[in-house]
Amino acid sequence: MAKNSSTQVFAQLRAYESRNVTFMEADGSWPIVWARARGVNVWDSEGRKHLDLTAAFGVAAAGHANPRVVRAGQRQMATLLHAMGDVHPHSLKAVLAKELSALTFERWSSEQAKGKRRKTKGPAFTGKTIFCNSGFEAVEAALKTAALATGKRGVIAFEGAYHGLGYGALNVTHRAHFRSPFRAQLREFGHFLPFPDAVGRGVLTAPSASGRLRRAEDSAPYPLRELRTRLEKLLRRGDVGAILVEPVQARGGLQVPPPEFLPHLREMCDAHGALLILDEIYTGFGRTGKWFACEHSGVVPDVICLGKALTGGFPLSACVGRAEVMDAAWPVSTGEAIHTSTFLGHPVGCAMALAQIAELQRLKLVERTARLGAWLGGELAKVHGPKSKVQSRVRGVGLMQGLELVRADGSPATEESLGIIKRLLHRGFIFLPEGEHANVIGFTPPLTITQRDLRRAIAALADELATLP
Ligand SMILES: Cc1ncc(COP(=O)(O)O)c(C=O)c1O
Numbered sequence: 001m002a003k004n005s006s007t008q009v010f011a012q013l014r015a016y017e018s019r020n021v022t023f024m025e026a027d028g029s030w031p032i033v034w035a036r037a038r039g040v041n042v043w044d045s046e047g048r049k050h051l052d053l054t055a056a057f058g059v060a061a062a063g064h065a066n067p068r069v070v071r072a073g074q075r076q077m078a079t080l081l082h083a084m085g086d087v088h089p090h091s092l093k094a095v096l097a098k099e100l101s102a103l104t105f106e107r108w109s110s111e112q113a114k115g116k117r118r119k120t121k122g123p124a125f126t127g128k129t130i131f132c133n134s135g136f137e138a139v140e141a142a143l144k145t146a147a148l149a150t151g152k153r154g155v156i157a158f159e160g161a162y163h164g165l166g167y168g169a170l171n172v173t174h175r176a177h178f179r180s181p182f183r184a185q186l187r188e189f190g191h192f193l194p195f196p197d198a199v200g201r202g203v204l205t206a207p208s209a210s211g212r213l214r215r216a217e218d219s220a221p222y223p224l225r226e227l228r229t230r231l232e233k234l235l236r237r238g239d240v241g242a243i244l245v246e247p248v249q250a251r252g253g254l255q256v257p258p259p260e261f262l263p264h265l266r267e268m269c270d271a272h273g274a275l276l277i278l279d280e281i282y283t284g285f286g287r288t289g290k291w292f293a294c295e296h297s298g299v300v301p302d303v304i305c306l307g308k309a310l311t312g313g314f315p316l317s318a319c320v321g322r323a324e325v326m327d328a329a330w331p332v333s334t335g336e337a338i339h340t341s342t343f344l345g346h347p348v349g350c351a352m353a354l355a356q357i358a359e360l361q362r363l364k365l366v367e368r369t370a371r372l373g374a375w376l377g378g379e380l381a382k383v384h385g386p387k388s389k390v391q392s393r394v395r396g397v398g399l400m401q402g403l404e405l406v407r408a409d410g411s412p413a414t415e416e417s418l419g420i421i422k423r424l425l426h427r428g429f430i431f432l433p434e435g436e437h438a439n440v441i442g443f444t445p446p447l448t449i450t451q452r453d454l455r456r457a458i459a460a461l462a463d464e465l466a467t468l469p
Contacts, residue, residue: 006033006045020387029422037064040449047075052430055446055455058282062359063448066118069312072355076348086337093345096353100320101127108300128326130319131345135281135307136164141319142303143168144339146275149329152241156234158195164281172244175436191234195249198258235272242275247293251280253435254396262299265345275302285309286360286447289370312356316349361463365447376454383462390416390468395440402434402442412437419466429457
């Protein structure tokens with residue numbers, strides 16, 4: 001098949017793809033056409049090499065086209081390319097479900113047991129999975145779980161939240177940009193409360209060497225009490241079955257809440273019989289320096305949503321719930337599952353996920369991310385254009401950090417941030433803007449990135465910041 005130049009690709013996309021999908025600048029400054037990728041590098045259709053600071057939306061955690069993950073996928077493709085989701089299963093779906101239980105609820109319960117010196121052998125609780133394809137579908141499976149388990153329709157979510165764009169998930173994704181065109185068709189069962197952003201309020205400093213978030217000495221009082229009151233009020237109405245939250249908001253602008261936030265939510269859910277659903281689609285599998293971001297505060301959810309880095313590059317996601325909760329919610333199938341899809345638990349995705357998890361373990365990428373993330377936070381804090389009218393502030397944790405650019409009057413420096421990202425693209429660095437105002441320049445690279453490559457990227461970013469008027 002003939003390879004097309006980027007000009008041809010753009011012309012074809014303009015002619016044949018729905019025009020709301022790929023954003024293309026008329027002057028050719030955005031985007032590039034990806035031709036191949038390996039490790040931390042991406043080559044475009046003109047043969048230029050780029051350092052990827054995005055891991056392609058956080059997916060390529062063990063590196064692009066990690067050879068072991070690719071081999072596992074290829075072997076599976078040649079053996080069994082497709083099975084029958086909820087009818088005739090394949091064996092790897094069972095193996096992966098068991099592995100996800102071990103990584104989440106079993107590991108958490110044995111850690112809790114260590115804390116409490118529980119003497120009984122084996123995990124106190126296990127997890128049960130519903131496999132899905134995209135991240136939003138895992139969120140929707142979790143929402144259905146809560147509705148079935150509690151019989152309540154309401155869900156508390158947070159301002160700035162991004163849980164995907166399906167008609168179920170849209171009810172709990174906050175931004176009007178995504179919701180308002182379809183509002184007439186939404187049931188609007190989501191209630192949004194402010195997400196407590198600790199960094200913006202000066203409550204937290206950058207993570208310490210251990211990867212733990214530290215409380216700033218001069219921390220401004222954080223209105224958790226106010227949030228608690230609003231939560232109580234909503235929960236007392238009696239129609240809320242779940243609180244859904246990202247432990248660190250990703251697309252919301254790398255917002256890190258104060259350490260007591262998740263424990264508060266856990267307490268509230270326990271007191272009012274609601275499920276705590278954590279959306280770790282972005283933060284999961286080591287991105288924040290722990291296997292899952294909830295481990296920074298020791299909170300165990302009722303349900304966790306996983307996707308992105310789960311496979312390293314195949315559309316497979318998972319809604320994993322505590323077995324008891326899942327069993328209370330979902331009846332045993334009598335032949336026609338009430339929630340399934342054609343590609344449920346795709347064999348290639350399952351094979352790749354098992355290889356990807358093994359790679360994260362073999363390369364000790366979670367521990368490495370904690371160390372590298374602590375260093376990155378310190379380096380990013382040194383980056384600013386001293387004479388510039390644009391101020392920068394470090395956000396995030398682990399290898400999910402970024403620089404938020406704000407003008408002297410406090411307004412988001414959106415144009416400046418987008419301009420820098422475009423110029424960096426043409427210097428060979430792929431970055432993405434995060435946040436509602438696209439003014440956070442995100443660093444979410446493959447977890448395999450070296451300090452040297454990060455240093456290069458930071459230096460290029462610092463150069464560009466220095467050129468701002
Ligand atoms: C936290 C979070 N949840 C859900 C989603 C939706 O995942 P998907 O785009 O695979 O549907 C995303 C995507 O960015 C995400 O960051």
